[in-house]
Amino acid sequence: MDKLVIEGAVPLHGTVRVSGAKNAALPILCASLLTDGVCTFRNVPRLRDVETMAALLRFMGADTDTTTSVVNVRAGSLRKPEAPYELVKQMRASVLVLGPLVARYGRARVSLPGGCAIGARPIDQHLKGLQAMGATITLDHGYVLAECATLKGATIHLDMATVTGTENLMMAAALARGRTQLVGAAREPEVEELARVLNKMGARIDGAGTDVIHIEGVDVLHPVDHAIIPDRIEAGTFMVAAAATGGDVLVEGVIPEHVEPTAAKLREAGVEVTREESGIRVRSPGGRGLRSVDITTAPHPGYPTDMQAQFMALMSLAQGTSVITESVFENRFMHVPELTRMGAEVEVHGGAAIVRGVESLSGAVVMATDLRASASLVIAGLIAAGETEVLRVYHLDRGYEAIETRLGPLGARIRRVRGAA
Numbered sequence: 252m253d254k255l256v257i258e259g260a261v262p263l264h265g266t267v268r269v270s271g272a273k274n275a276a277l278p279i280l281c282a283s284l285l286t287d288g289v290c291t292f293r294n295v296p297r298l299r300d301v302e303t304m305a306a307l308l309r310f311m312g313a314d315t316d317t318t319t320s321v322v323n324v325r326a327g328s329l330r331k332p333e334a335p336y337e338l339v340k341q342m343r344a345s346v347l348v349l350g351p352l353v354a355r356y357g358r359a360r361v362s363l364p365g366g367c368a369i370g371a372r373p374i375d376q377h378l379k380g381l382q383a384m385g386a387t388i389t390l391d392h393g394y395v396l397a398e399c400a401t402l403k404g405a406t407i408h409l410d411m412a413t414v415t416g417t418e419n420l421m422m423a424a425a426l427a428r429g430r431t432q433l434v435g436a437a438r439e440p441e442v443e444e445l446a447r448v449l450n451k452m453g454a455r456i457d458g459a460g461t462d463v464i465h466i467e468g469v470d471v472l473h474p475v476d477h478a479i480i481p482d483r484i485e486a487g488t489f490m491v492a493a494a495a496t497g498g499d500v501l502v503e504g505v506i507p508e509h510v511e512p513t514a515a516k517l518r519e520a521g522v523e524v525t526r527e528e529s530g531i532r533v534r535s536p537g538g539r540g541l542r543s544v545d546i547t548t549a550p551h552p553g554y555p556t557d558m559q560a561q562f563m564a565l566m567s568l569a570q571g572t573s574v575i576t577e578s579v580f581e582n583r584f585m586h587v588p589e590l591t592r593m594g595a596e597v598e599v600h601g602g603a604a605i606v607r608g609v610e611s612l613s614g615a616v617v618m619a620t621d622l623r624a625s626a627s628l629v630i631a632g633l634i635a636a637g638e639t640e641v642l643r644v645y646h647l648d649r650g651y652e653a654i655e656t657r658l659g660p661l662g663a664r665i666r667r668v669r670g671a672a
């Protein structure tokens with residue numbers, strides 16, 4: 252298990268280019284299960300989660316390799332439409348094979364994802380939607396067995412705007428007989444991107460990006476060649492790192508609208524965020540020069556829960572007190588005890604964290620617990636006095652491509668120690 256060693260506090264300067272979006276790449280790789288022939292995906296991020304998804308596709312019998320950011324997938328005839336516990340336990344997003352497999356093969360056996368560091372994260376909405384389209388669902392020894400000769404269009408009311416739930420049901424409905432309406436659908440840019448790819452494959456989807464999506468099922472989908480959108484959460488993380496360190500950074504290749512919820516909160520805190528030809532520029536007076544700001548996470552276009560932890564690191568030095576309310580996941584404050592070890596003043600009361608800005612943070616050995624919590628510890632290390640060691644960075648590698656090689660050129664004193672802990 253690698254660790255990162257960071258020598259704070261250095262203002263970040265320069266330009267960093269955003270990678271392809273993890274949370275778009277994962278469902279899009281699953282969309283290749285809906286067709287014969289070879290799908291080509293470009294700008295695919297080089298991440299552990301992408302590796303895991305590719306391993307799952309290969310386990311089922313597909314051909315694919317992820318040695319570069321151009322990934323070809325041939326998922327014509329699968330050996331077995333099954334997602335085993337060994338892979339699903341590594342990555343919950345593996346559940347995204349469920350909809351495509353039932354739609355294409357009439358059956359799927361997928362390990363039920365267990366609990367997760369940030370919350371219980373059930374998949375009841377995914378299953379409810381498939382049942383509404385005519386699938387029989389049985390739970391057997393920790394596995395979901397879904398079967399249906401031909402899925403039929405249905406109107407599905409989602410109890411919450413679930414991202415992967417919307418994506419799973421959209422993929423299933425694309426090959427169902429008749430019309431499906433997803434009411435209360437998630438509006439995330441990654442959902443829109445998946446619909447874009449499916450429509451390029453011959454699907455008939457309208458309304459993606461709104462809370463009502465219409466899908467007219469078709470008989471066949473054909474292969475596609477598609478370049479994946481940039482990662483708004485990776486971009487947001489770089490923007491917050493620049494703001495926290497009092498830097499001046501151009502984040503290139505980002506789609507401005509996708510990061511607007513984060514940019515708006517940065518501006519409220521006193522950070523200058525401007526659109527430039529090739530991206531978004533962030534100029535900031537740094538921690539103590541910033542105002543405290545309250546945030547409440549919510550589904551898109553609300554403030555993203557995947558940017559909550561990073562913003563808390565920023566607020567740990569801001570003038571005043573900020574209230575950070577996590578409304579999407581019930582247990583997403585695992586970074587708080589670690590930030591407290593670095594001198595942050597944070598009190599958690601249920602779903603809200605009260606952050607009192609302090610004069611400074613001090614470097615310490617801290618433990619990553621989940622993907623975005625680890626990003627917040629890296630940002631805290633960038634602004635702390637002295638040395639910080641972030642352990643268990645395998646969490647970070649799930650969603651950031653070699654982050655030390657992206658922050659280093661911006662002036663960060665950061666290095667990876669392989670096999671350290």
Ligand code: EPZ
Nearest residue numbers: 274344372373374375376377411412413414415557579580
């Ligand atoms: C996606 O997870 C993202 N993952 C998450 O990003 C992100 O945090 C989340 O959406 C919210 O934006 C991917 O896209 C691969 P949800 P997902 O279903 O789809 C409850 C990261 O850091 N719920 O929208 O699993 C659920 O428990 C990751 O990159 C049900 O109760 O999230 C949660 O409280 C972490 N029943 C809420 O809805 C269901 O059937 C939102 O979850 C489905 C969800």
